[in-house]
Amino acid sequence: MSAHDQLLVVIDPVARRIDGESVRIAKDVLCGGSAAKISLPESPEEFARALARRGQRRPVIVGDDRALLRAVSLLHRDRWLGDGALGHVPVGADVHLAHALGVPPGPVAAARAVLDGGVRRLDLLVDESDGVVVGDVTIPAVAPTAPAAPGPCPDAPPELPAHGPAPLDPPPAAVPVAAGGLRHAYRTLLRGLVRAPARQPSAPRPHRLRVEADGALLCDLDQEVDAVTLRTLHPHAPGRAEVTVHPRVPGPPLTATATTITVSGPDFRYRADTQPTGPVRTRTWVVRAGAWGLTLP
Structure with missing residues (x-):
């Protein structure tokens, strides 16, 4: 056998x-x-x-x-x-x-x-830390932090149950309220009824990244970008990867094919296939042509 x-x-x-x-x-x-x-x-x-x-x-x-x-x-x-x-x-x-x-x-x-089936040789993206990528690398825009839900004013009285206050037994004796105490109670009631307007979630923040494809500069740190993607091109262009930069300013994305792609800038996170990675300040991916074999029909 x-x-x-x-x-x-x-x-x-x-x-x-x-x-x-x-x-x-x-x-x-x-x-x-x-x-x-x-x-x-x-x-x-x-x-x-x-x-x-x-x-x-x-x-x-x-x-x-x-x-x-x-x-x-x-x-x-x-x-x-x-x-x-x-x-x-x-x-x-x-x-x-x-x-x-x-x-x-x-x-x-x-x-x-x-x-x-037969063996088909496929490309890999390998970074300088020996991490491998089979499919895609995505550097998305930075997700905003969710705004905190507005709460009641600290001076607001406690909320009452839906069925109203429980009756007191025996009922308390009437207590006279001075003019100043009445004004304070009125203001406290208003503070409890007024709520701050809900804050709208902010848009994802762009990156400022330097992207190089085989030494050629696609974008630099003075440009804002929404996302950067890398994709191996097998079987259409074996041995090369496509890098796409999506700039924040209106216009078409910037694309190039290369065997070595370097991304650098302030700390950024990325997804390699399905795995979130980072933060890192620089990362270089090199295409390894035909680096692995998969048995396919």
Whole structure:
């Protein structure tokens, strides 16, 4: 039996909880067509250990996009991606990235692609800290903080129950109120009835970023930008990535293709695939052409 037929099927615990039936179907198809060893990790640490002990078996991930990205990151750090090929059966709530890469929907079709498909080499974005991106990087505008809800005036009297005050037994004796005390009570009542107008949420704040594509300057710190996106272009332009800058001023976005993209400026956060990252002051991504293999129909 060839090494291609020897599989290590790592089933993500989230997939088992969300859609156990699809997991069972995928496992039956994979085991029926190969010598598959099944791994059922219960934590990210066990997930990593299972991949590290794969031996000569070809790893197959059954899970959502996060499980796929975790496997790609671990295998990249293990320097295995350049030689091997990964199989994937998408199961879970978020599987958009897997389908965008070409993995067919449905556990049967995806499992058959693992068994009978071919290896397609795909690009990766790798940053200077050895983080990897399979799909997109997004640097969005800074979300505003939610305004606090207006509350009653500190001097306002306590609110009464909907059915009114409870009767006192016995009723208190009448107490004369001086003129000054009456004015104070009136002002307190008005303060309790008047509420400050609700503050409207502010618009997202733009960035001031310096963006360079293969050394060419797309925008500098004197320009406000609403967002910056990076996207690998496979299969349309393998080995290159597209960077798009959305300026705050009206006008078309600024775009370029490059193999190295550097973004710098005041602290900014970004999303690499589905993972929020940062804050950082500078980050450089380099396109690694054909850096990993995925078995596809």
